[in-house]
Amino acid sequence: MIFRQLFDADTGTYTYLLGDRGTRQALLIDPVREQVDRDLKLIDELGLKLAYVLDTHVHADHVTGAGLLRERTGATTAGGKSGAKCVDRRLAHGERIEVGAIELVALETPGHTDDGLSFLVGDMVFTGDALLVRGTGRTDFQNGDPGLLYDAITRVLFTLPDDTLVYPGHDYRGMTVSTVGEEKRHNPRLGGRSREEFIRLMSSLDLPQPRKIREAVPANLACGLAPQPSAHGGAV
Amino acid sequence: MIFRQLFDADTGTYTYLLGDRGTRQALLIDPVREQVDRDLKLIDELGLKLAYVLDTHVHADHVTGAGLLRERTGATTAGGKSGAKCVDRRLAHGERIEVGAIELVALETPGHTDDGLSFLVGDMVFTGDALLVRGTGRTDFQNGDPGLLYDAITRVLFTLPDDTLVYPGHDYRGMTVSTVGEEKRHNPRLGGRSREEFIRLMSSLDLPQPRKIREAVPANLACGLAPQPSAHGGAV
Numbered sequence: 001m002i003f004r005q006l007f008d009a010d011t012g013t014y015t016y017l018l019g020d021r022g023t024r025q026a027l028l029i030d031p032v033r034e035q036v037d038r039d040l041k042l043i044d045e046l047g048l049k050l051a052y053v054l055d056t057h058v059h060a061d062h063v064t065g066a067g068l069l070r071e072r073t074g075a076t077t078a079g080g081k082s083g084a085k086c087v088d089r090r091l092a093h094g095e096r097i098e099v100g101a102i103e104l105v106a107l108e109t110p111g112h113t114d115d116g117l118s119f120l121v122g123d124m125v126f127t128g129d130a131l132l133v134r135g136t137g138r139t140d141f142q143n144g145d146p147g148l149l150y151d152a153i154t155r156v157l158f159t160l161p162d163d164t165l166v167y168p169g170h171d172y173r174g175m176t177v178s179t180v181g182e183e184k185r186h187n188p189r190l191g192g193r194s195r196e197e198f199i200r201l202m203s204s205l206d207l208p209q210p211r212k213i214r215e216a217v218p219a220n221l222a223c224g225l226a227p228q229p230s231a232h233g234g235a236v
Numbered sequence: 237m238i239f240r241q242l243f244d245a246d247t248g249t250y251t252y253l254l255g256d257r258g259t260r261q262a263l264l265i266d267p268v269r270e271q272v273d274r275d276l277k278l279i280d281e282l283g284l285k286l287a288y289v290l291d292t293h294v295h296a297d298h299v300t301g302a303g304l305l306r307e308r309t310g311a312t313t314a315g316g317k318s319g320a321k322c323v324d325r326r327l328a329h330g331e332r333i334e335v336g337a338i339e340l341v342a343l344e345t346p347g348h349t350d351d352g353l354s355f356l357v358g359d360m361v362f363t364g365d366a367l368l369v370r371g372t373g374r375t376d377f378q379n380g381d382p383g384l385l386y387d388a389i390t391r392v393l394f395t396l397p398d399d400t401l402v403y404p405g406h407d408y409r410g411m412t413v414s415t416v417g418e419e420k421r422h423n424p425r426l427g428g429r430s431r432e433e434f435i436r437l438m439s440s441l442d443l444p445q446p447r448k449i450r451e452a453v454p455a456n457l458a459c460g461l462a463p464q465p466s467a468h469g470g471a472v
Binding site: 172173185 | 241242243251271282409410418
């Protein structure tokens with residue numbers, strides 16, 4: 001498999017490219033709209049063809065490139081069941097996508113948002129904003145729910161083998177990857193906390209709103225494509 | 237092997253941690269002084285002990301963490317033959333460092349600076365600022381020499397197998413890794429250019445000085461440790 005981790009420095013977002021060496025088909029996880037040209041150039045240079053674009057959830061901090069990528073490549077878009085209605089496939093827990101020899105399994109991991117998915121591919125899991133390196137996503141908007149996030153992490157992600165590589169949706173301190181075992185032992189939000197203690201911690205964080213939330217959430221509900229301007233023009 | 241790519245967003249610098257699963261010994265390539273605490277915490281959490289700290293060259297854009305790491309862990313520091321005299325080992329082309337089952341081979345790849353090394357570990361090569369993802373290091377200071385850089389890339393790095401993973405010293409566009417084959421085909425500074433054309437291109441770039449060069453080069457020649465303040469204090 002061809003594998004590339006890509007970074008958007010403006011929003012601290014990781015995008016993941018997975019390509020099948022046999023069929024040359026590829027899938028892209030959590031693309032950023034401003035990086036669509038970069039991503040398509042890389043896909044072309046690697047001799048790949050984009051088959052699937054997946055979002056782990058409706059993001060509040062950046063606009064997805066999914067809609068643009070579908071327009072420009074014909075790729076199928078996918079996301080969570082309760083997420084953006086504009087996607088072609090809405091995945092439930094355990095549903096699979098096969099791209100050549102690559103088999104991706106969707107895992108429902110809500111709590112940061114109510115539509116949160118993680119994607120398991122072999123010994124790698126792409127956790128979106130559910131589980132971060134030594135952190136977790138916040139739970140104070142978009143139907144976030146700290147109890148559900150605790151369950152998603154402890155009952156879904158932490159039941160994967162300890163050496164499963166954890167590829168997060170973001171990092172702000174220069175960490176690129178972790179493992180399930182490491183996060184079990186060293187994640188400061190989880191370590192030793194009961195469900196009630198985790199809920200109390202997450203409810204006390206008092207974080208500022210994400211810089212792009214007002215733009216990003218409506219845009220992402222439209223797969224990152226701006227609403228078409230009226231044929232009559234203007235705001236009349 | 238345990239492998240981690242780490243990023244310093246302020247300077248766009250990649251640091252690489254390689255750990256041997258058997259002996260738990262580790263080596264760190266191109267650490268950034270401001271990230272020493274982060275790196276030591278990760279090394280500790282992974283149950284590793286730092287045996288070697290290597291710099292690919294005397295950097296002009298960030299201060300190495302090598303000296304601090306040696307002070308705090310007792311690790312051996314290493315760099316190129318014509319680089320900082322403060323390091324414990326000065327490596328020539330073909331010299332090896334063994335850390336448990338990890339075997340690292342130093343490759344002289346000067347041209348960005350006169351002391352440039354790349355490090356080959358299995359199917360990965362850490363190229364410092366010689367070869368970047370779709371780019372190269374500049375050649376206009378620190379005895380840089382575009383002809384030598386062309387030779388280092390075409391006669392040393394490009395003779396490695398095409399699927400060798402290229403891990404650069406920097407990236408500013410969110411790329412984390414490439415391969416030798418990709419860079420042969422798609423590196424816009426190299427592609428199809430003769431040695432003379434490359435020299436002409438590199439000599440015409442007219443780049444601004446790196447923001448930190450006045451601080452970084454003298455500091456790195458002292459392995460990132462500030463000169464001890466005078467016992468008498470002040471600048472008298």
